[in-house]
Amino acid sequence: MKxxxxxxEFALSSLLRRKYKNLSIVLVFSxxxxxxxxxxxxxxxxxxxxxxxxxxxxxxxxxxxxxxxHALIPVSYIDEIKKMPGVGKVSPRYWGxxxxxxxxxxxxxxGLDRAWxxxxxVMEGTALAPEDIGYCNIGFGVSxxxxxxxxxxxxxxxxxxxxxxxxxxxxxxxxxxLLTNDLVLITKKDFINLFQFxxxxxxxxxxxxxxxxxxxxxxxxxxxxxxxxxxxxxxxILRTYNSLFxxxxxxxxxxxxxxxxxxxxxxxDKATGLSAEERQEIGILKAIGWETSDVLALKFxxxxxxxxxxxxxxxxxxxxxxxFFGASIFAPALKGWSVLFxxxxxxxxxxxxxxxVLFMVTVLPYTxxxxxxxxxxxxxxxxSVMRG
Amino acid sequence: MILHPGILALELGSALxxxxxxxxAGLSIKILRHWDINSSSELQxxxxxxxxxxxTIINYLLGYQIVSAILFIxxxxxxxxxxxxxxxxxxxxxxxxxxxxxxxLKILNIFIASIWIGINVLDQRSRYYxxxxxxxxxxxxxxxxxxxxxxxxxxxxLGLDPAVITSCCGALFSSQGSGxxxxxSGMPIRLSQLFFLLATVFMxxxxxxxxxxxxxxxxxxxxxxxxxxxxxxxxxxxxxxxxYFYELPTHHCPFDILQADYHWxxxxxxxxxxxxxxxxxxxxxxxxxxSRIDEQSIVQGLQRKLIVTGLIAECIFIAICLWPxxxxxxxLKGYYL
Numbered sequence: 001m002k003x004x005x006x007x008x009e010f011a012l013s014s015l016l017r018r019k020y021k022n023l024s025i026v027l028v029f030s031x032x033x034x035x036x037x038x039x040x041x042x043x044x045x046x047x048x049x050x051x052x053x054x055x056x057x058x059x060x061x062x063x064x065x066x067x068x069x070h071a072l073i074p075v076s077y078i079d080e081i082k083k084m085p086g087v088g089k090v091s092p093r094y095w096g097x098x099x100x101x102x103x104x105x106x107x108x109x110x111g112l113d114r115a116w117x118x119x120x121x122v123m124e125g126t127a128l129a130p131e132d133i134g135y136c137n138i139g140f141g142v143s144x145x146x147x148x149x150x151x152x153x154x155x156x157x158x159x160x161x162x163x164x165x166x167x168x169x170x171x172x173x174x175x176x177x178l179l180t181n182d183l184v185l186i187t188k189k190d191f192i193n194l195f196q197f198x199x200x201x202x203x204x205x206x207x208x209x210x211x212x213x214x215x216x217x218x219x220x221x222x223x224x225x226x227x228x229x230x231x232x233x234x235x236x237i238l239r240t241y242n243s244l245f246x247x248x249x250x251x252x253x254x255x256x257x258x259x260x261x262x263x264x265x266x267x268x269d270k271a272t273g274l275s276a277e278e279r280q281e282i283g284i285l286k287a288i289g290w291e292t293s294d295v296l297a298l299k300f301x302x303x304x305x306x307x308x309x310x311x312x313x314x315x316x317x318x319x320x321x322x323x324f325f326g327a328s329i330f331a332p333a334l335k336g337w338s339v340l341f342x343x344x345x346x347x348x349x350x351x352x353x354x355x356x357v358l359f360m361v362t363v364l365p366y367t368x369x370x371x372x373x374x375x376x377x378x379x380x381x382x383x384s385v386m387r388g
Numbered sequence: 389m390i391l392h393p394g395i396l397a398l399e400l401g402s403a404l405x406x407x408x409x410x411x412x413a414g415l416s417i418k419i420l421r422h423w424d425i426n427s428s429s430e431l432q433x434x435x436x437x438x439x440x441x442x443x444t445i446i447n448y449l450l451g452y453q454i455v456s457a458i459l460f461i462x463x464x465x466x467x468x469x470x471x472x473x474x475x476x477x478x479x480x481x482x483x484x485x486x487x488x489x490x491x492x493l494k495i496l497n498i499f500i501a502s503i504w505i506g507i508n509v510l511d512q513r514s515r516y517y518x519x520x521x522x523x524x525x526x527x528x529x530x531x532x533x534x535x536x537x538x539x540x541x542x543x544x545x546l547g548l549d550p551a552v553i554t555s556c557c558g559a560l561f562s563s564q565g566s567g568x569x570x571x572x573s574g575m576p577i578r579l580s581q582l583f584f585l586l587a588t589v590f591m592x593x594x595x596x597x598x599x600x601x602x603x604x605x606x607x608x609x610x611x612x613x614x615x616x617x618x619x620x621x622x623x624x625x626x627x628x629x630x631x632y633f634y635e636l637p638t639h640h641c642p643f644d645i646l647q648a649d650y651h652w653x654x655x656x657x658x659x660x661x662x663x664x665x666x667x668x669x670x671x672x673x674x675x676x677x678x679s680r681i682d683e684q685s686i687v688q689g690l691q692r693k694l695i696v697t698g699l700i701a702e703c704i705f706i707a708i709c710l711w712p713x714x715x716x717x718x719x720l721k722g723y724y725l
Contacts, residue, residue: 235472239550242469242470246391247392250392250393250396253393253396293512296440356462357393360455360456361400364401364404365400371445372441
């Protein structure tokens with residue numbers, strides 16, 4: 001134990017003596033770790049964010065398909081579904097997208113058909129009531145793009161080309177930005193008028209199931225009774241998001257495999273190209289009684305120190321990059337795309353698992369690249385080296 | 389399925405480990421063919437140097453194999469959200485049963501690599517490298533096992549199909565049902581406790597006797613007690629120890645104790661179990677190899693260290709197992725058969 005501590009001390013001082021050569025390795029090594037750690041941290045916290053948002057999503061959504069495409073669902077399906085034992089409330093939802101030519105952004109428009117309330121912390125102004133025809137609530141992103149305040153008018157174009165205007169009754173603020181950024185909330189009547197929506201139809205249905213473990217069975221039954229529908233369970237959405245984010249980060253990692261390879265080649269090259277001075281040093285060490293295994297231990301400690309320094313630097317840099325600077329470098333590739341994408345601060349969250357993965361893809365290749373060169377250095381003959 | 393960061397890391401790791409092992413297998417074949425300690429040719433000198441390379445590689449191999457086993461369990465555990473019906477690692481392993489063999493192989497590999505390193509320590513301490521041929525043969529044995537591990541791991545991850553409905557650990561490690569896991573869980577608790585007690589006492593006493601006495605027999609017995617203790621302990625963890633950690637008389641899963649909810653108690657538990665088993669096995673193996681070594685004092689010194697470490701590890705392991713049994717309010721009294 002004591003012997004290894006001494007060797008470690010020697011290794012550190014010999015690393016310091018060759019500052020610039022080792023600094024270049026540390027720099028590149030940290031860079032590689034930084035990139036990969038950023039990808040891992042970012043997808044992990046996106047996943048967390050998405051999952052926590054979806055916690056409140058309905059257990060079961062029923063959509064209708066025509067020719068494999070999402071279509072409007074007749075409201076009469078509600079009674080059919082309600083008849084099934086174990087099903088609680090079934091309610092229609094009215095929503096759609098609106099492409100705004102002025103700003104080039106897509107809004108999510110929801111038609112409100114029942115009363116709701118909102119926490120004063122997340123809204124400026126008042127919440128829309130189902131009878132507030134001609135009024136609307138908008139998200140922060142929409143108000144920002146269209147320069148709207150409470151009391152201003154929001155103009156939207158209907159299907160015939162005519163203009164509708166809605167008085168802004170309330171604006172969702174930054175706190176709920178992730179959910180409401182591109183939202184426009186209007187009454188159901190306005191929604192039907194604006195889009196010429198067929199009156200006995202809804203966009204989809206939300207089904208409440210009393211026993212959560214029966215959701216899959218109810219979904220199966222709905223599919224049997226109404227074969228043109230597509231029931232989507234909450235779990236399915238969660239699973240899809242999970243594998244989607246895993247897939248995205250896996251893809252990014254594969255793309256960066258080239259960088260890791262380049263780094264491995266660099267490490268190999270640096271480790272193989274022992275300078276005459278270093279060779280002489282090892283020769284002297286062996287001449288004064290170091291054994292091959294001691295020199296190997298020295299090389300191990302050198303490699304371990306370099307790896308740990310670079311690994312930690314990379315992780316810390318990635319932590320700052322992702323959680324303090326919003327991962328400005330990689331976010332566009334991993335987030336998805338939208339003009340009105342909310343700006344949000346990610347909640348710092350790292351687990352040991354990611355550190356293990358990172359260790360496996362950065363430190364292991366470095367070790368493999370340096371084993372043979374360090375052995376070659378360790379077995380040098382003292383006399384042949386010192387003779388020059 | 390394959391584009392998951394954890395899976396990519398595991399696959400990369402396996403590929404690199406196999407690559408290193410292939411290289412050292414090449415060296416080992418050379419050593420097996422040309423090794424002659426009495427020769428003073430250049431070839432022999434080179435071979436002697438190359439043994440250092442092999443041992444360095446295997447040392448790293450063991451380290452990374454341990455990381456890879458932990459990572460495997462973590463990944464499999466993390467994947468359970470993508471399978472209907474899976475609640476922890478067990479569910480994901482059931483989604484493609486090859487996974488179980490991968491897990492067993494990873495554990496086996498850790499054992500093999502540790503034993504190889506133990507033999508290597510003995511070899512490097514003695515003057516004439518008497519065990520070099522044995523070690524080289526060992527590398528050649530390790531190679532196919534590691535390759536099989538990598539191959540099955542790839543097959544496992546490629547064959548994972550998220551549409552499959554798997555059973556969760558509650559269904560696998562429950563008293564009803566068939567298969568090894570259910571048999572272990574359904575084993576009468578009294579019987580399992582008896583076996584556990586016997587194995588523990590057997591190991592402890594043979595360990596103490598081989599520490600004190602000079603007779604080789606005890607050391608062999610201690611060596612045999614290693615794998616026996618390992619297997620019995622694993623079955624004890626499944627059949628009753630885990631119940632006390634979960635405080636649930638029906639939850640037998642050996643993986644959930646690795647999770648944060650149970651304060652990661654599984655890690656010290658399994659690490660001390662591994663240590664005690666490997667140390668005991670090595671003591672027995674050293675005893676068998678003793679005749680080939682000239683300096684008996686080296687063997688005895690090393691054996692002493694092994695036995696002491698092994699016994700300390702065993703005590704810690706037993707303490708961790710007993711802690712919840714003795715000090716938690718949970719009791720299995722109603723479940724004794």
